Each structure stands twice: as C-alpha cells, then as structure tokens.
Amino acid sequence: MYKAPVEDIAFTLNHVAGLKGAIAEGRLGDLSDDLVDAILLEAGRFASDEMAPLGPVGDKEGARLVDGKVIVPTGWDKLYQDWAAGGWNSLTSDPDFGGQGLPHMLNVAALEMWNGGSMGFTLGPTLTMGAVDALVAHGSDALKAQYLPKMVSGEWMATMNLTEPHAGSDLGVMKSRAERRDDGTYRIFGQKIYITWGEHDVTENIIHLVLARLPDAPAGTRGISLFLVPKFLLNADGSLGARNDLHCHSLEHKLGIHGSPTCTMIYGDGKFGDEPGAIGYLIGEENKGLACMFTMMNNARLAVGMQGVAICEAATQKAVQYAKDRTQGKAPGWSGSGMSPIIEHPDVARMLVTMKALTQGSRAICYSCAHATDLSHHGDADEARHWAERAALLTPIAKSFATDAGVDVASLGIQVHGGMGFIEETGAARLWRDSRIAPIYEGTNGIQAADLVTRKLPLSNGDHVRGFIGELKEIAEQVRASNLEAFGETAARLSSSLADLEETTEWLLARLAAGDSASALAGATPYQRLFGLALTGVYLAKGALAEEDHGRDQRLSLCRFTAENLIAETAALKDRVINGAASLQAARAVLA
C-alpha cells in the first residue's frame, strides 16, 4: 500500500527546489518551516491512510452512469467530504475568498501525495483548483462573490470544458456557441468531450467553465470566450435554484483512472429549463477566453506532472516491496540459505534503482517549477519576470519528463513483478494504465516540446535559458570542487550532459532565428527529453551536495548511479536533434 514519502518530499522542497532558502529570506511571508512540516505530515497521513485504500476500489468499480446520474466508486463521496473538510482544496487560494494563501510548492507537494493515493480521485479537485485560478484572475467581482467561496472551500466542484470531437489540441476550430441575452447573460449550446468529473452528486452544485464562440466572433483562437455555467443556477440569496440546461450524455470507457468520470457534456439541447440553452456568465472579456485559459495552464500542466511523480513513487514502493519479499533463484554472491530475494539479482536492482532515480529527478524538476511560480509573485518587477520565465521554461519539461517517467517507471514496476505484474489484483498494472493518460492530456508531451522550443527558448532572446544553463553548470562545478569520492564520475558526466544541452539549445535558437521552425520542431521531443535528463542529473547532485546528514550517503550513491548510467543518453539525443531532421524529412515517404 502506498505510503506518502513525506521525508523525501520535504527534503526535495527544502534543499533542491529552494523552499527553505526562500523562507529564510522572507520571500514567502510568514510561512515557517514548522508549518511546512505540519502540512506535509498531515497531507501525507490523509493520502496514505484515507485515499490509498480507495484507489483500487475506484479502478475496479469505475464511475457509472445510471439513469442520467453519475455514481462514483464506493467510499469516494465520503472521502471527498473529509478531504474538503480538511481544508485541502484551498491551500493556495486567495484569502479574500476563504483560501489559505500558501505557496504553490506546498500544494504541488500535497498533489503528489494525493495522486499517489488515488490519481482518479485527485483529478476532480485538480480541475476545481484550475477553475478557481481562472475565476480569480478574470472573473467579475460579482461572479467571484457568488461562486468563489464555495469553490474555494470545495463545497462545489468545478470543471473545464475545452475539447470537442474535432477540436482537441487545436481549439481554434471549436463549434460550441454562445448567444447574448438582453440581461447580460449568455445561452450556451454545444457538445464537449473528455470532461473530467463533469457530472456527479458528490457536491450539490458543479461549476462548469465552458469555452464557446459568439455569433460575431473572429475565426480561430481569437474568437473564443469563456463562460461560467453552473449545473444549478443560483437564486438571488445564493441558494440553489433551477437546474441549468446541461447534462452528461455518456461516460468514456477508459484504459485507466476508471474511478474518475470522463463525461460527454451536452449544453443547451432543451433537456432542462423553459427554453433551450444553458445559461452562462462571461468570464473576462468576449473573445479573450483562451487568454483566460492560459492563466491557469502552467499550473494545470504542473499538476499533471505531479501525477507522473506520484505514479513513479507508488510504482517504486510497490516494486521494492515485492522484490524484497519474492524469492527466486540465487543471485551472484548470495550466501543466504535457499533462494535469494529477487532484489539481490543485479538486473532487478538495476530496474529498481532506475525507478528511484527517475522518481527523484521528476520530483525535483516539478518542485523547482513550482518554486519559480511562487517567486514570480514576489520581489520587484525584474525579479518577478525572471521567475515567471523560469516557471514558463520549466513547465513543459516538468509536465513531459515526469509523465513519461510515470509510464516508464510503472512499466518497470510490472517487469519487477514478473507474471504477477500482469495480474490486475497485484495493482502494478493499474498504475501503468493510470499513468498513460498523463503524457496526453493538458497538451500532449509533443505539444509541450513544441511549446518549449518555439515559445520558451526564445524568452529574453534566449538569455533566460542561457542563464539557467549557467546556473546548472555551477552546480556541476560544486560537485567537482566537493572532492567527494562517493560522487564517482558525476562531475564529468554532468559537464558532458550540460555541454550537450548547451550546444543543442544554441542550435535550436539558431534554427528559429533562421525561420526554420520545421527543423526545430522535428527535434523538439528529443530536446525536451535531453533537458529533463540533464536536470535530473543536476538536481540529484544538488540534493547530494546539501550537507544534511540524514540519508546523504544514499543521495550521493543515487546521484552517482544517475550520472554514470542514465544521463549519457543526452549525447544520442543531441545527435537526434541536430542531425535527425533531414533524415526524418526523407523518411516521411515510408508513411505514404
């Protein structure tokens, strides 16, 4: 059973991602180390004791649609109420609306643990948090006053309605439409798919944020508006009124996260109300809906990254436990009686240590991204911009590296289990199935890579990423200067990977400057992976450099393993970026 890794999380937050330093420098208000510890401990307890037992229930039962009502898995309704009552929905929200105003880093850490307990469950609250962010940033005061307090407390959950059957990654071709009404409201019509937690009775109202197009809107992405469309309309006193004209038409039959209801939602077909059309309220300005979405997109992408980290951790825990318990054969050097625990076999140990390394690397990248987001809200304008650029740069890497790692680590977890891994009761297969959506949603990892290369590298004319690589090189230098034997060849390996990163980055910037986006895009995915691997090596080294006695030997040896076994791949990735585009272009013929 998953046990939230509170110590590893606290260490990474404090000593790799920079939380401890930020607190000491007073950049995070009156947040104290003690409060951080208390929050992590309690979030971990809830994830381990309350959520983890209900994860497999969700997978087995799934969400069901019965007579138009969505039934969530047994125990999930109470779990949600307990979770919301614990104040977990509002860690980072604006105190003006009942939130706790805590740093994003803490929420991200808690998200990791909850996703470790149950990814399908946690997806619901994750969507609510995104909707809160969008409403805080762009809603009118009246809308905020009416809706935010209950969304912040978790009394109402919320959804994001973007995708349509023909409009997934490309929202510009969306067909859902909105009509203006004389009273300033809108009527919404259309079909939305893949709506996470789109319908249920866990909360008495559900607040849908829906993208739609006005009749006179410009074509493409500049003609999309964002609307708040509640399941139940509110009376003047804020109490629940009439049912709005929207409903869940069907649930998807998915590979994983079975407990999370993935709904096809129909707006405005006349099923409810006097006349067809779901009543909606504009958020932000007309035709600026996509900009409102972008506000929350970085946070949402990082939240998906946390699903990857969580799957890594859960799969690793399960595999390590199994490998200690299961005996089979005799490993080289095994002197015990009978068969060895399989953890003694070098190949099994290689798998498990690789899983550990990818877990820690993903965690460090994601937390560093959250740290940048937090600091982007503090300091002077230059400082805020610096950290906003850092968060922007790290977000696609965090999302993609952690979610790819989730799939890879869960697959290794199955392999460690042997035949048992293929049997559903073991639970290793469930983690793998669940993991597979994370590289897809909130922008596929290929779209993250395109974003990284075409939008993030050019920030500050390329000087932001250059500065960042410079910081990473300093850490490699600190490893060299430490003269710690336990680092092995780490310093040289880091330097080599960072040189690969630097050369590839400059090559991409030059291609972009030359207007050759096709070549840059052809190498975007290998570049994104290169960046993630180099960061993994450097961040593990940063942790190992921290002079914290507890666990330092392990951090050093995991760092060395990572440097000497995993990150040499950057050379091949560099080659793929720089030399691969021409052969890819030539090979397109094989797809004819």
Added chain:
Amino acid sequence: MYKAPVEDIAFTLNHVAGLKGAIAEGRLGDLSDDLVDAILLEAGRFASDEMAPLGPVGDKEGARLVDGKVIVPTGWDKLYQDWAAGGWNSLTSDPDFGGQGLPHMLNVAALEMWNGGSMGFTLGPTLTMGAVDALVAHGSDALKAQYLPKMVSGEWMATMNLTEPHAGSDLGVMKSRAERRDDGTYRIFGQKIYITWGEHDVTENIIHLVLARLPDAPAGTRGISLFLVPKFLLNADGSLGARNDLHCHSLEHKLGIHGSPTCTMIYGDGKFGDEPGAIGYLIGEENKGLACMFTMMNNARLAVGMQGVAICEAATQKAVQYAKDRTQGKAPGWSGSGMSPIIEHPDVARMLVTMKALTQGSRAICYSCAHATDLSHHGDADEARHWAERAALLTPIAKSFATDAGVDVASLGIQVHGGMGFIEETGAARLWRDSRIAPIYEGTNGIQAADLVTRKLPLSNGDHVRGFIGELKEIAEQVRASNLEAFGETAARLSSSLADLEETTEWLLARLAAGDSASALAGATPYQRLFGLALTGVYLAKGALAEEDHGRDQRLSLCRFTAENLIAETAALKDRVINGAASLQAARAVLA
C-alpha cells in the same frame, strides 16, 4: 483493422533473413518461391479477414469460467476449427505424423500475422506447437503414435505446465509431484498457475505437458520430470475414455490478452476418477524433464518475439491511418486548406517513422533467428553447429528486442491518437495492454539478457559472436561501398554502433573469464538492447542494399532514419555496461 503486411514479410524473409538464398542453394528441400508466396498470401488473408475482426471481441468478452467450464469469446471456437482445417497447425511438423515439414521461417511469418490478428487467440495454438516439438523430440514411439497425429492436425490442443506460485523463473523449487505406478504410468499431484488455454471445449481433448518431481528425485532442476497428462484418457482404440483427475480451478484477471484463458490447474485432488491422482505418461527420461523443455524453449521464445513484431505492426498500421485521417492545427509548411492531417506535424511523423523502424528491425531479427534454426537442421555437422549457435545467440535478442519494441511502439501508437488513445473503443490501448505480457513470459527479458551474456556469448569460446559481428561489419562496408547518397551517414553510424557492440562484447567476455559474473550480469540488459539496436541498423541496411526495385527508396530512407536517429543510443548503452556496474553496486543502499 489489421491487414497482414504480406509484402514486407516476404521481403524480409527473402532478402534480409536469407530465405531466397537458402531456397536457391537447395538447402530447404523442394520448397519453391511460389509455394512460399502462396502460403504467405493465404495466411495473410486468414489473419486479416478471419482473425482480426475477432481480436477486439476477445478483449471485450474475455474468457469466462462458468460452472467449471471455460467459455471462450464469441466466434473463437469456429475460428479455431477453420484455422486448424486450413492446416495451419502443422506447417513445420514432422510429415510422419501428418505435418507439412516446412521451414520454421514460414511458421514464424504466419505466427506474426496471426498474432497481428489476435494475440490472445494465437497463444493457444502456439502452446500446442511447443508441446508437439517436445513430444516429437523426446516422446516414446507409443506416445507419439497415440497423441501426435491429433496434436499435429490441431484436433486436440495442448498446454505447457511449468509455473507454480513460488516457482516462476526458478523451476528448481517446484513442488508438484509424480508417483510411479506398477503399470508404468504415473500419478500427478499439484497446482500449476498461468496455464495458457488450460481448459476449454474448443477441442474435445486437451493434452497437458506437466513438469513434476518424483519422490526420490534429486533436489533442484535436476530432479524434474516431464509428463503427458491428457484431459481425457484414451481407450485402447484411441477413442476418448474417462475424464482424468485434473481441472481448472480459476482464471486470472489479466491486464491484457483477455480472450486467452489463463488457468490455475489442479492435478490429482480427486475431483475425477476412482482414486486421487491425474494419470500421466513420462516423456523422455525421469529427472530429465527440464532438458525436454529446453528443446522447445528457443522456438517458444521466438514465438513470443513474434507477438512483439505483430503488436508493432498492428499498432503502426492503426496509428498511421489515424494520423492521416485526423486533422488538427497547421503543420509547418502546410499549404492545404483548413487543418493539416496530424501526420504532417514533424513530431507525429517522428513517432510514426520510429514505429516503422522498430517494427522492421524486430521483424528482421526474428526472421534471421528462424532462418538460423532452419539451417541448423541441414548441412554437415560443423555447419549445423554453426547455425545452431547462431539461433541460440539470436533467440534472447529476438525475444527481448521485439517484445520491448512491442510495448514501446504500442505506447507511441496511443500517443499518436491523443485523447482517443486512452479510450478503449479505439483499440490502441488494447494493443498496449496485450503487449505487456510478452517481455515477461517465456523467461523475462532480464532472464533473456542473463542467458545472452552468460550462456550465449561464451559459445565456441566467444568466437561465434565475434564471427557474427564480423559479418555485420561487412554489411556496413557494403553500405559504404555502395556510395548511395540516400544512405546519408548510415555507413559511419553502423560502424560506430558495431564498434560499441564489439568493445562491449569483449568487455563482457573478459568479465566472465575473470569469474566476475556479477559485473557482467549488471550490464546484461543494456547490452542486450545495444545488440538489438545494432542489428536493427544493420538488417535495415541489408534490406536497403537488396537491389529490388519495389519499395527500395522507402527502405533506404527508413534505414537512414534508423541509423541517424535511433542507433546512436548504443554509445550510452556501452557506457552503462562497462562503467555502470560499480555505481549500481554502490546504489543498492537506496533500496534498503
């Protein structure tokens, strides 16, 4: 829907794996090119038209255990009868027992196509073929006469009973026991798990091959005997007699291949018959059961490799089709109206071409392995030994590389589908789920790697693998000498990867010679991958060198893509083998 790639298969068999040359040299009896073509065409038709439509049915319905009877998915019973009536069960079997005595290569090609149609279905016949091989090699004349004709024709299916809950990879600790009876028969007692197609009514009898231990047997793997244990005993005239004392206790709830019944079998608990004990007949000698198993293990492992190739092909076909149909966004350089087909996006094209390359590479390795097996049955003793060693060397690489590729390619297939890939109705997810068992059964890929390094590299004191690498280098030289511009940097890339392979091979042989198997085993999996990647590059080049007009441009460009994008990873893998062991040893502490 899957369409058997008959042309690609024929090309690879003939021009990469060497079938055409072997026929021309008269090494394969009176087999003709026309007969090969006719067999491939008809096997392909059956796979595409008859099997492929029933694959998804098997996944959805699964096999079910109802009142002790196993119900197979709708249509599978008739599918089996039609398949067996087509003579497909007996392609390679001994003509003395009704077989067609055709080369193994043809059976392997057909297996690819049937697995492409439905892996869960094809698994049943695959086990029958293995049992036929074991019985032909080791059974008494009386047993052969009684059982082989109907097993060869497919009138009866057969199973292999090896695994027990505590005895998976390590069969030495098996507990199932056999007692001698005065009439020369044995009584079998015990529980076996993961028995593929262990019970059903598709054929009127099922022939179980069961490993068990005699009371006075030596401990470990030298004390295991193999028995033939029929579901129904035979009367003197060969007609079906009494029900034997064995039954299916339960079916596993698996991640994939749902249509294939995976049974827990109970032998000898007294459910059937006068006294407890399933009646069994010894195959081969007492305590030599594992040797009998090894006879068929190479073929069985290659058959699993074919599952990997089949999944690669099916996933690639599905993804290419989707990427042509689905439109989204505008790719760089897209001049059409509206959105581009997603196949135009460089990142999607990269995924699809990578899928093609891994499919062709896996296919070429597997067919080359089958070719070696075929030639090991011809020529003089030295020649036969040479090819037997080649088959032995290639088997672990074929099994592991193709099955890992199956998982990776199926995962890329999901990614190409975006959100649709996570919806089960699309079918991409099913292929991924099915694929995941292949790296596990018939010896996990980690065990294949250990076999490759510790048993196969030392063949002929290392001279066999050295000679093989020499042959591969000659192909790289031919690429260089061809001066074909379309090869791009292929020659240099092949040389570089082959140098990595050579250096790593010598390092491993030296470690083994020094008695340091722990270090050799620590690098076994990366070495196995290195070997597979280098072979992929070389075999694609070999195909591209063949002066067949049809499709040569495509073969050249796919080869170049593979050489310039995929095989540079060998450098990192070499590093992991040679330099990774020490850091792995140090990092074991993190698993404490």
